[in-house]
Amino acid sequence: MKQYRTHLLVCAGTGCVSSGAFALKDALEKEIAGRGLKDEVLVVTTGCNGFCERGPILIVHPDNIFYQRLTPADVPYLVEEHLLKGRPVPKHMYVPSAGIEPVPRMSDIDFFKHQRLIVLRNRGRIDPEKVEEYIAYDGYEALAKALTAMTPEAVVAEVTASGLRGRGGAGFPTGRKWALCRREKASPKYIICNGDEGDPGAFMDRSVLEADPHAVIEGMVIGAKAIGAAKGFVYIRDEYPLAVARMGIAIGQAKERGLLGENILGSGFDFDLEIVRGAGAFVSGEETALIASIEGQRAFPRQRPPYPAQQGLWGKPTVINNVETWANVASIIRRGAAWFSSLGTETSKGTKIFSLVGKIKNTGLVEVPMGIRLRDIIFGIGGGIPGGREFKAIQIGGPSGGCIPKDLLDLPVDYESLTQAGAMMGSGGMIVMDQDTCMVDIALYFLRFTQEESCGKCAPCRIGTRQMAEILARITAGEGSLEDIKKLETLALTVKQGSLCGLGQTAPNPVLSTLRYFREEYLAHISEKRCPARVCKNLITFFIEPEKCVGCLLCLKNCPANAISGERKKVHVIDQAACIKCGACFNVCPAKIQAVAKYTGEEGRALLDERPAPAEP
Amino acid sequence: MPRKKKTGTVASGTVFPVMKKAAPSPGRTAAREVIGKYGGRKRAVIQVLQDLQERFRWLSVETLEAVALELDVPLAHVYSVATFYKSFSLEPRGRHICTVCMGTACHVRGGTAVLEHFERRLGIPAGQTSPGGEVTLERVNCLGACALAPLAVVDGRYYGQMNESKANEVLKPILAGRDAPPASDKGPVD
Ligand SMILES: Cc1cc2nc3c(=O)[nH]c(=O)nc-3n(C[C@H](O)[C@H](O)[C@H](O)COP(=O)(O)O)c2cc1C
Ligand code: FES
Numbered sequence: 001m002k003q004y005r006t007h008l009l010v011c012a013g014t015g016c017v018s019s020g021a022f023a024l025k026d027a028l029e030k031e032i033a034g035r036g037l038k039d040e041v042l043v044v045t046t047g048c049n050g051f052c053e054r055g056p057i058l059i060v061h062p063d064n065i066f067y068q069r070l071t072p073a074d075v076p077y078l079v080e081e082h083l084l085k086g087r088p089v090p091k092h093m094y095v096p097s098a099g100i101e102p103v104p105r106m107s108d109i110d111f112f113k114h115q116r117l118i119v120l121r122n123r124g125r126i127d128p129e130k131v132e133e134y135i136a137y138d139g140y141e142a143l144a145k146a147l148t149a150m151t152p153e154a155v156v157a158e159v160t161a162s163g164l165r166g167r168g169g170a171g172f173p174t175g176r177k178w179a180l181c182r183r184e185k186a187s188p189k190y191i192i193c194n195g196d197e198g199d200p201g202a203f204m205d206r207s208v209l210e211a212d213p214h215a216v217i218e219g220m221v222i223g224a225k226a227i228g229a230a231k232g233f234v235y236i237r238d239e240y241p242l243a244v245a246r247m248g249i250a251i252g253q254a255k256e257r258g259l260l261g262e263n264i265l266g267s268g269f270d271f272d273l274e275i276v277r278g279a280g281a282f283v284s285g286e287e288t289a290l291i292a293s294i295e296g297q298r299a300f301p302r303q304r305p306p307y308p309a310q311q312g313l314w315g316k317p318t319v320i321n322n323v324e325t326w327a328n329v330a331s332i333i334r335r336g337a338a339w340f341s342s343l344g345t346e347t348s349k350g351t352k353i354f355s356l357v358g359k360i361k362n363t364g365l366v367e368v369p370m371g372i373r374l375r376d377i378i379f380g381i382g383g384g385i386p387g388g389r390e391f392k393a394i395q396i397g398g399p400s401g402g403c404i405p406k407d408l409l410d411l412p413v414d415y416e417s418l419t420q421a422g423a424m425m426g427s428g429g430m431i432v433m434d435q436d437t438c439m440v441d442i443a444l445y446f447l448r449f450t451q452e453e454s455c456g457k458c459a460p461c462r463i464g465t466r467q468m469a470e471i472l473a474r475i476t477a478g479e480g481s482l483e484d485i486k487k488l489e490t491l492a493l494t495v496k497q498g499s500l501c502g503l504g505q506t507a508p509n510p511v512l513s514t515l516r517y518f519r520e521e522y523l524a525h526i527s528e529k530r531c532p533a534r535v536c537k538n539l540i541t542f543f544i545e546p547e548k549c550v551g552c553l554l555c556l557k558n559c560p561a562n563a564i565s566g567e568r569k570k571v572h573v574i575d576q577a578a579c580i581k582c583g584a585c586f587n588v589c590p591a592k593i594q595a596v597a598k599y600t601g602e603e604g605r606a607l608l609d610e611r612p613a614p615a616e617p
Numbered sequence: 618m619p620r621k622k623k624t625g626t627v628a629s630g631t632v633f634p635v636m637k638k639a640a641p642s643p644g645r646t647a648a649r650e651v652i653g654k655y656g657g658r659k660r661a662v663i664q665v666l667q668d669l670q671e672r673f674r675w676l677s678v679e680t681l682e683a684v685a686l687e688l689d690v691p692l693a694h695v696y697s698v699a700t701f702y703k704s705f706s707l708e709p710r711g712r713h714i715c716t717v718c719m720g721t722a723c724h725v726r727g728g729t730a731v732l733e734h735f736e737r738r739l740g741i742p743a744g745q746t747s748p749g750g751e752v753t754l755e756r757v758n759c760l761g762a763c764a765l766a767p768l769a770v771v772d773g774r775y776y777g778q779m780n781e782s783k784a785n786e787v788l789k790p791i792l793a794g795r796d797a798p799p800a801s802d803k804g805p806v807d
Contacts, residue, residue: 014762018775052764200720203761238667238704239760279663279702282758296660298701355763357722363764395721431721445724449758455701558781560737582737583730584781 004042006083007061008032009124013048013210014203014242015364016055020071021045024056027072031079041083047211049124050365051111054094059106059124066106067092096383097361111362114381116343118351119327120367122212128246131253134214140259142333146222147267150333155226156182159329161337163349168194168285168322169400169502171348171415171425174329177319181309182227184317189229192294192313192320193220195236195243196278196285199398200449202429204353205323207365209236209243212327213250217273219329221260224271227319232271233294237278247275282399282453286501287312287320289455300457301501322427324353344370348414352428358395359434361386368413375409378432389434392533393517396431397424399446399453400506402513403439422513424506438535439518440525444472446510450503461504464495468511475522476536478529485515485522530601537581541604544585546571548595555585555596576608647672648683659688662698666705675706711746711753713791715739717779718768720759728767731779732756735769738788752791 010016010025028043049057054068065088067078074092081087093102094109103109117123126133134140146155160175181189193216197205209216220232236244251273254260262270276294283289284299291313293299312318328350332340341349348370354377357363361383368377374394378384385391393403402423404411411417415425433442451465468491474480492508499505515522524530531539544555544564551569563579566572574585589596599607641649651668655661662684669680676699685692699705717723717732736742739754746753762768765777771787 014760014775015764015777018762018765018777052762197761198758200759201722201763203759203763206761237761239757277664277667279667280704281702284702293663294660296662296698298697355722357763357766358725363766398721429721431725433725437725442725445721453758560734582733583727584734587727587730587780588782 004040006041006063008041008043009046009059009061010043011047011049011055011057011059011124012045013050013052013055013207015048015052016057017242019055019069021056023072024058024070024075027075028058028079031075032083035079035084037079037083044127046124046126047122047128048207048365050120050207050367051362052365053363057124060088061125063088064105064107066094066104066109068094110383111364111366111381114376115367116351116369117367118331118340118343119208119215119324119353120211120365121331122215123207124211126212128211128213129249131214131250131257131259134212138334139214139330140218142330143218143221143259144265146225146333147265147269152182152226152228155222155333158337159226159332162332162340163337163344163347164325164328164332164340165348165415166322167324167328167352168427169425174321174325177309177321178223178227180307181317181319184310186311186315186317187228188231188316189227190313190316190318191220191224191227191229191232192287192290192318193232193234193323193326194285194287194290194320195234195240195323196290197237197240197323197427198282198285198453199400199427199429201357201395201431202355202398202427204355204365204428206237206240206243208323208327208353209240210246213243213247214254215327215330216247216323217250217254217260219326220273221264221271222329222333223319223321223326225269227317229319230270230272232273233276233313234273235276235278235284235290235294238280244275244277251275281455282449283455283501283503286503288501290320291318298455300455301503303500324428345412345414347416352413352425354413354428354430356382356430356432358431359385359389359437360432370414371412373410373412374404377413377430378409382432385432385434389436391432392435392437393433393439394430395423395433395442395510396429397426397506397509398429399450400424400502400509401426401429402509403433403442403517404513405517407517422509422516424509436533436535438476438531438533439514439521440472440476440531441533441535443511443514444469444476447472447507450507454503454507458498458500458504460495460498461500461507464491464498465504465507467491468495468508472511475525476531477538478525478536480522480526482523482526484526485519488515524601528601529605532600534598534600539600539604540581541576541599541607542574542579542581542583542585543597543599543607544572544574545595545597548593550593550595552590552593554588554590558584558588560584642679642683644669644673644677644679645683645687648680648687652684652687657688659690662688662690662695663702666695666699670705674710675708677707677709709746709750711751713752713772714755714770715752715772715788715791716755716757716760716770717743718758718760718762718766718770719756720763720766722759722763723766723768726766727780730781731767731769731784734781734784735788738784738792751794 058067081089090102095102156178164174165171281299284293286301289299289301308318351367353367395403447469451469454461456462471484549571556564561580563575586596681695685695743756767779769776769779
């Protein structure tokens with residue numbers, strides 16, 4: 001292989017691609033050719049680095065310099081300075097906050113510094129479309145070990161001893177699941193990788209599939225050998241075309257190299273892997289529903305037991321694990337259970353990937369040891385809340401999870417602590433909310449979500465979620481009563497206990513957790529007709545502060561309802577009767593003017609009283 | 618491939634006449650081709666529909682019938698699958714497709730306001746196609762690009778940090794009836 005003095009690693013994850021990674025790559029290649037550096041510098045595309053918000057990202061290897069938000073126009077200068085003169089360019093580096101010196105090295109950036117990479121170990125350093133790069137970093141070593149030096153029982157025992165638990169939802173011990181399935185007499189057996197990733201706000205599975213598909217394949221082949229399966233399926237969400245494409249390429253390359261297919265690594269073991277695309281239904285991520293979907297049926301869940309490990313795909317014993325779970329397996333086999341279980345807490349071993357999104361400075365994917373405190377994730381890695389706003393809550397576990405308040409920021413992140421706090425590990429979505437997020441609105445958001453996604457098979461889920469969403473809508477409209485809170489709590493219990501599958505059983509969690517920690521926000525909506533976060537349209541009034549308005553016409557031009565009157569250099573006024581509360585004026589008013597304000601409750605109504613009452617929408 | 622069924626029945630009870638073997642329709646030829654790719658396996662019905670939707674942009678009654686006949690499964694089954702999963706469209710979709718993300722990350726960063734803005738600008742509610750067939754507005758629950766929230770996708774290109782004025786820019790050519798502008802780069806879906 002040819003040696004290059006420098007590799008330019010261009011991140012080609014979904015985030016960076018959207019913000020122009022390929023244009024950057026083309027510009028780099030052109031510039032390097034033009035400068036006669038073609039034999040010294042190689043431009044490589046890699047999988048997602050996780051720091052998506054800063055894209056497009058370029059890492060210069062081996063200098064370990066991290067550049068962010070590059071455009072093709074930045075390239076000539078960057079190449080000249082860094083690659084010809086050896087002077088890294090500070091203006092394209094990460095700056096933690098205004099006034100602080102840029103941080104040149106990737107490993108010194110807070111966002112990366114506190115992470116511990118097992119599943120994402122290859123992120124940003126290999127080209128996911130080249131199997132030889134995966135192999136160069138110990139890839140398929142574990143497979144060779146499992147096939148030639150270990151018995152299937154030993155593999156299961158190793159995974160059990162590692163303490164690995166499912167990363168897709170409930171956290172069931174992976175080794176135990178495999179052992180259950182291995183014990184079953186029926187054949188053939190199947191294994192499935194659950195890449196449906198339905199939790200909105202979570203995208204770690206997408207990233208793993210896109211950045212390191214061979215890690216999933218290797219885990220699956222090892223799993224197949226351990227339980228005695230000859231056929232596997234990777235089920236990937238339809239919304240992830242790049243993941244489907246990369247997985248397809250990886251399967252092809254693994255087959256060519258004898259790492260998949262017949263007589264794997266000459267061991268006599270056969271295993272075939274097929275991709276199945278999902279078709280846009282949240283419930284199809286539930287294991288029994290997913291199995292129905294692979295069978296070509298509608299994704300209706302069914303009663304368990306029997307569990308898929310006993311009777312799964314076509315009634316045969318089936319192990320179904322999440323993408324991240326599978327991607328842990330090879331490392332466990334290669335480095336041993338003791339190594340893996342030295343990370344994490346008593347009951348939650350290893351690392352977990354979280355998607356840190358919402359009102360947070362450093363958005364992206366982070367892999368951290370289990371047991372880390374929420375505070376360290378949000379403030380240590382995430383850099384806290386942007387715009388000088390105040391942290392309010394963090395939502396963990398998606399539609400099955402809950403909102404955790406400020407008081408619990410020192411909570412260790414493990415399966416049990418999160419469940420006790422009313423949230424759930426789920427797939428690891430962490431959505432940060434600040435003072436401008438309304439907790440009742442969030443509860444409504446999730447209940448509308450589950451209601452829409454309920455497959456309708458069982459009544460408690462189908463009807464209960466609808467009723468809960470209706471009540472919440474009433475409260476956010478300022479038409480709720482105290483009685484409604486009681487009704488919500490009773491309904492929540494009924495839906496939790498009566499539903500057939502996990503979707504319904506956990507659907508009330510967002511409501512229960514917000515009622516538990518943010519009850520006063522519910523009461524404000526009900527008793528004072530006030531939305532403390534100033535989100536719920538019915539309860540807020542937009543108002544242009546006359547003493548601040550400079551008469552720039554910006555809001556007036558942007559108002560879709562033509563509800564703003566005024567002239568250049570004259571104070572603008574909102575016609576409250578015509579205002580549709582879209583917030584356009586609030587958003588376009590320049591940050592240094594901030595003349596548009598939102599009022600709620602008594603104050604908001606006082607503003608309305610001066611004018612004709614707004615027409616009913 | 619055996620062809621037993623001469624009519625298919627959908628859930629509503631409507632009976633669709635089905636062509637005899639005469640000249641195969643384009644739908645029929647396409648269905649045969651795609652099914653061949655999946656080795657004629659009945660369980661591949663979802664994948665087959667996906668591929669056909671990719672080709673025709675939506676699934677017509679003729680397409681569903683063709684799939685039922687070629688796969689030799691009841692039309693009711695094909696229809697039940699096509700209506701269950703959200704990615705299938707049983708109505709023609711517009712020349713342009715706008716998708717606004719309604720995932721949680723996008724929601725807390727103002728995704729709802731973005732969707733409403735699209736609805737107003739395009740003059741259609743989410744889930745519908747403009748009368749002339751120019752544009753379809755869709756919503757989606759997370760595209761896995763949450764770091765870019767709020768997110769909108771127009772004709773396969775991802776636009777992050779969406780806001781009113783950015784949306785106006787992106788929609789201008791569509792509203793003017795022309796093609797979308799080249800984005801800063803090509804998105805992951807093309
Ligand atoms: C409504 C619902 C949706 C789910 N969605 C997913 C999903 O998108 N991805 C996933 O891995 N698990 C999902 N699960 C959990 C799966 O049922 C199953 O527990 C998991 O795939 C097992 O793998 P694990 O043990 O590796 O976590 C979902 C469960 C429910 C009830
Ligand atoms: S929530 Fe919009 S992309 Fe994930």
